Amino acid sequence: MAEELSHYKVREALCERLRDMYAHGWATGTGGGISARVGDEVILAPTSVHKERVQPSDFSVKKLGGAYLEQPFKASQCTPIFEAIMQVRDAGAVAHSHGIYPVRAADLAGRKPYLTIAGLEMLKGVKDCKNDQAHHVPVINNAPEEDQLTSVVRKALTDPMSAKAYCVLVRNHGAYIWGKDIDEAKRHLEIYHFLFEAVWGRALGRALKLGSR
Amino acid sequence: MAEELSHYKVREALCERLRDMYAHGWATGTGGGISARVGDEVILAPTSVHKERVQPSDFSVKKLGGAYLEQPFKASQCTPIFEAIMQVRDAGAVAHSHGIYPVRAADLAGRKPYLTIAGLEMLKGVKDCKNDQAHHVPVINNAPEEDQLTSVVRKALTDPMSAKAYCVLVRNHGAYIWGKDIDEAKRHLEIYHFLFEAVWGRALGRALKLGSR
Amino acid sequence: MAEELSHYKVREALCERLRDMYAHGWATGTGGGISARVGDEVILAPTSVHKERVQPSDFSVKKLGGAYLEQPFKASQCTPIFEAIMQVRDAGAVAHSHGIYPVRAADLAGRKPYLTIAGLEMLKGVKDCKNDQAHHVPVINNAPEEDQLTSVVRKALTDPMSAKAYCVLVRNHGAYIWGKDIDEAKRHLEIYHFLFEAVWGRALGRALKLGSR
Amino acid sequence: MAEELSHYKVREALCERLRDMYAHGWATGTGGGISARVGDEVILAPTSVHKERVQPSDFSVKKLGGAYLEQPFKASQCTPIFEAIMQVRDAGAVAHSHGIYPVRAADLAGRKPYLTIAGLEMLKGVKDCKNDQAHHVPVINNAPEEDQLTSVVRKALTDPMSAKAYCVLVRNHGAYIWGKDIDEAKRHLEIYHFLFEAVWGRALGRALKLGSR
Numbered sequence: 001m002a003e004e005l006s007h008y009k010v011r012e013a014l015c016e017r018l019r020d021m022y023a024h025g026w027a028t029g030t031g032g033g034i035s036a037r038v039g040d041e042v043i044l045a046p047t048s049v050h051k052e053r054v055q056p057s058d059f060s061v062k063k064l065g066g067a068y069l070e071q072p073f074k075a076s077q078c079t080p081i082f083e084a085i086m087q088v089r090d091a092g093a094v095a096h097s098h099g100i101y102p103v104r105a106a107d108l109a110g111r112k113p114y115l116t117i118a119g120l121e122m123l124k125g126v127k128d129c130k131n132d133q134a135h136h137v138p139v140i141n142n143a144p145e146e147d148q149l150t151s152v153v154r155k156a157l158t159d160p161m162s163a164k165a166y167c168v169l170v171r172n173h174g175a176y177i178w179g180k181d182i183d184e185a186k187r188h189l190e191i192y193h194f195l196f197e198a199v200w201g202r203a204l205g206r207a208l209k210l211g212s213r
Numbered sequence: 214m215a216e217e218l219s220h221y222k223v224r225e226a227l228c229e230r231l232r233d234m235y236a237h238g239w240a241t242g243t244g245g246g247i248s249a250r251v252g253d254e255v256i257l258a259p260t261s262v263h264k265e266r267v268q269p270s271d272f273s274v275k276k277l278g279g280a281y282l283e284q285p286f287k288a289s290q291c292t293p294i295f296e297a298i299m300q301v302r303d304a305g306a307v308a309h310s311h312g313i314y315p316v317r318a319a320d321l322a323g324r325k326p327y328l329t330i331a332g333l334e335m336l337k338g339v340k341d342c343k344n345d346q347a348h349h350v351p352v353i354n355n356a357p358e359e360d361q362l363t364s365v366v367r368k369a370l371t372d373p374m375s376a377k378a379y380c381v382l383v384r385n386h387g388a389y390i391w392g393k394d395i396d397e398a399k400r401h402l403e404i405y406h407f408l409f410e411a412v413w414g415r416a417l418g419r420a421l422k423l424g425s426r
Numbered sequence: 427m428a429e430e431l432s433h434y435k436v437r438e439a440l441c442e443r444l445r446d447m448y449a450h451g452w453a454t455g456t457g458g459g460i461s462a463r464v465g466d467e468v469i470l471a472p473t474s475v476h477k478e479r480v481q482p483s484d485f486s487v488k489k490l491g492g493a494y495l496e497q498p499f500k501a502s503q504c505t506p507i508f509e510a511i512m513q514v515r516d517a518g519a520v521a522h523s524h525g526i527y528p529v530r531a532a533d534l535a536g537r538k539p540y541l542t543i544a545g546l547e548m549l550k551g552v553k554d555c556k557n558d559q560a561h562h563v564p565v566i567n568n569a570p571e572e573d574q575l576t577s578v579v580r581k582a583l584t585d586p587m588s589a590k591a592y593c594v595l596v597r598n599h600g601a602y603i604w605g606k607d608i609d610e611a612k613r614h615l616e617i618y619h620f621l622f623e624a625v626w627g628r629a630l631g632r633a634l635k636l637g638s639r
Numbered sequence: 640m641a642e643e644l645s646h647y648k649v650r651e652a653l654c655e656r657l658r659d660m661y662a663h664g665w666a667t668g669t670g671g672g673i674s675a676r677v678g679d680e681v682i683l684a685p686t687s688v689h690k691e692r693v694q695p696s697d698f699s700v701k702k703l704g705g706a707y708l709e710q711p712f713k714a715s716q717c718t719p720i721f722e723a724i725m726q727v728r729d730a731g732a733v734a735h736s737h738g739i740y741p742v743r744a745a746d747l748a749g750r751k752p753y754l755t756i757a758g759l760e761m762l763k764g765v766k767d768c769k770n771d772q773a774h775h776v777p778v779i780n781n782a783p784e785e786d787q788l789t790s791v792v793r794k795a796l797t798d799p800m801s802a803k804a805y806c807v808l809v810r811n812h813g814a815y816i817w818g819k820d821i822d823e824a825k826r827h828l829e830i831y832h833f834l835f836e837a838v839w840g841r842a843l844g845r846a847l848k849l850g851s852r
Contacts, residue, residue: 107844121244144769186263204847207848332598334568335457546811
């Protein structure tokens with residue numbers, strides 16, 4: 001998709017995603033971020049700014065795994081993670097959510113390396129995922145600086161157990177969620193946030209045995 | 214109602230409903246759907262697209278229980294279910310919600326074939342329902358593919374216990390909600406989602422004995 | 427206030443309130459309602475319609491406690507309750523909320539005739555109420571038909587225990603909330619809904635002893 | 640920042656913040672407030688009005704710690720607190736939240752003089768705060784009148800334990816949150832409200848042992 005849109009349209013689409021992420025509570029307090037790939041170039045939202053205010057001219061551009069072509073603002077610390085996901089999973093767009101349900105979902109996983117989600121139709125919204133199979137989302141520990149997560153994210157991306165996941169959860173932090181293009185990343189953002197909220201509420205309901213009353 | 218509006222106005226009204234359903238969290242991640250009947254023709258929203266972006270020209274049209282007249286996009290897997298509800302209950306509009314509270318409400322029902330709702334004024338928002346009678350909403354099991362639900366939905370629709378329900382809950386999945394026209398389907402959508410959220414919160418409150426403190 | 431505005435401006439202000447009430451979830455599914463007094467005339471929103479769509483020409487007008495002057499649509503069943511509150515409490519505007527937190531707040535009261543709220547700064551948003559005094563909101567039982575509540579509401583309005591309340595809670599149903607004019611009714615709507623949500627969450631927190639961890 | 644903008648632009652930015660605070664539920668029912676410093680002058684939103692309706696001409700202006708230069712409406716009772724935070728912490732903008740999560744967060748602190756927050760990436764959204772250090776937010780008791788809080792706020796501001804906090808929580812009431820300018824105050828508003836909601840939900844999850852299931 002990305003190659004068919006002009007760079008400008010991609011930037012506009014990313015701005016729209018950021019406004020939407022802010023409205024959903026996934027990119028408040030300048031947190032969160034987004035990037036897209038156009039051919040071998042990566043378009044990156046600026047860091048440390050109010051994400052819902054980002055304009056098309058605010059994005060940095062760099063060669064995937066290479067040098068910056070444009071850098072009007074400080075590059076996101078997430079950049080190596082975004083690039084790793086693009087390289088290892090051939091993602092066309094990667095979002096970073098600072099939502100509250102990714103944090104709660106990672107809490108649910110406890111010390112396990114995966115959050116296992118099953119028994120929810122919305123699993124079908126994850127590419128190639130079925131509603132009668134367990135879906136394993138890798139959960140990694142947070143680090144003091146975001147770029148320190150890169151090697152751990154890379155490892156999670158190649159783990160066969162989480163091969164079908166389009167998301168990496170980071171404990172106490174949030175989630176990286178991606179797709180082959182911006183629209184699939186949007187779908188996966190909405191699907192995973194639904195799933196995380198659903199499993200948290202279901203865990204609460206089970207703890208209080210609501211279903212048996 | 215549907216017959217008095219032109220096809221185009223019906224499509225516009227369905228687009229408005231889809232945007233509203235998205236905003237309420239009932240049709241995120243490309244989930245959910247909607248359809249309306251105009252005479253003996255059924256107008257169907259496309260599947261696998263971001264529902265809030267659907268435009269009037271995106272709808273398919275088919276004879277009720279018959280052949281497609283227009284099909285610009287892949288037909289929804291819900292189509293036979295929408296048609297079953299139109300045929301058995303004479304519905305003029307049927308929506309499919311992927312909201313989180315239908316899933317929680319179905320959880321509350323446990324293995325019972327109905328969710329029984331009582332003691333809430335908003336029950337009066339369901340056509341011909343009173344606030345001092347128990348209302349039984351049928352709950353069916355989910356299936357790997359949506360069209361596999363059709364026969365079970367048909368059976369639920371003719372079950373005398375749920376004769377007054379304008380909703381079928383699908384475990385782990387969501388709900389089909391309908392009305393004689395788009396406006397009544399809108400009312401029922403809002404009413405049932407309110408009821409599902411209310412009974413879930415009430416179950417939580419009872420489990421923790423909040424009312425006695 | 428009401429007398430200084432033309433009838434038309436009052437109707438526009440009521441439409442704005444209804445859209446706002448819908449957006450807050452206090453008037454969904456055609457539930458809820460609103461009315462204002464202009465001199466000895468009462469302006470009433472129509473019943474059984476989607477409240478966020480109400481237009482200025484849709485309102486009925488009647489003499490307070492007297493005959494209808496205009497009645498383009500069916501009069502609300504709440505009318506005698508709205509009038510009782512205007513007569514007994516000299517209210518200039520009365521809203522009827524079908525929100526979820528009034529229902530939960532009434533649940534908290536159990537069988538007691540009052541919900542007692544204390545220890546919240548937002549109590550100061552209720553006219554003449556202080557943050558270091560307990561505030562008693564009367565809670566009455568629901569009835570099959572709304573107009574059957576009138577005499578019970580009248581009794582609650584003259585009960586000395588709830589003399590400082592600008593709200594009557596109806597179990598399983600919602601709340602009547604008023605003010606001397608539309609703006610004060612708006613403030614009270616927001617304040618009481620905040621208080622109801624706050625006390626419900628606080629009861630939950632206390633039940634689980636969250637504060638001591 | 641403030642000095643670079645004209646007074647009028649500061650007022651417009653404050654109006655935008657108030658509308659945003661209202662939309663987030665932090666300034667409903669006429670509650671909450673905001674102020675900014677331009678050089679040695681303080682610009683103050685009016686009290687007792689619907690905050691989302693405030694217009695640029697509605698603000699009062701006074702010398703920091705001195706006399707009023709303009710006062711179209713009654714001055715906020717928060718004024719001495721806003722000034723104390725500007726003086727002691729060199730804040731350029733101070734907001735007062737009447738949100739529900741500041742109240743719940745203060746409940747979590749119990750009788751302790753601080754709410755300690757740790758293990759959340761969003762802590763990095765607080766200026767100079769790291770995600771691997773505990774963050775201490777001072778919690779003070781409420782008082783019948785807001786200006787009675789001033790000396791207690793002053794004391795909290797100079798307490799070494801809470802030296803890195805850009806927030807003072809007031810039990811049963813809300814929070815004062817600030818930054819070096821309006822944009823930083825906006826970031827801190829969003830960050831602290833996220834943190835309060837996160838710790839409340841986490842406490843709930845821990846009480847019910849959700850993580851170990």
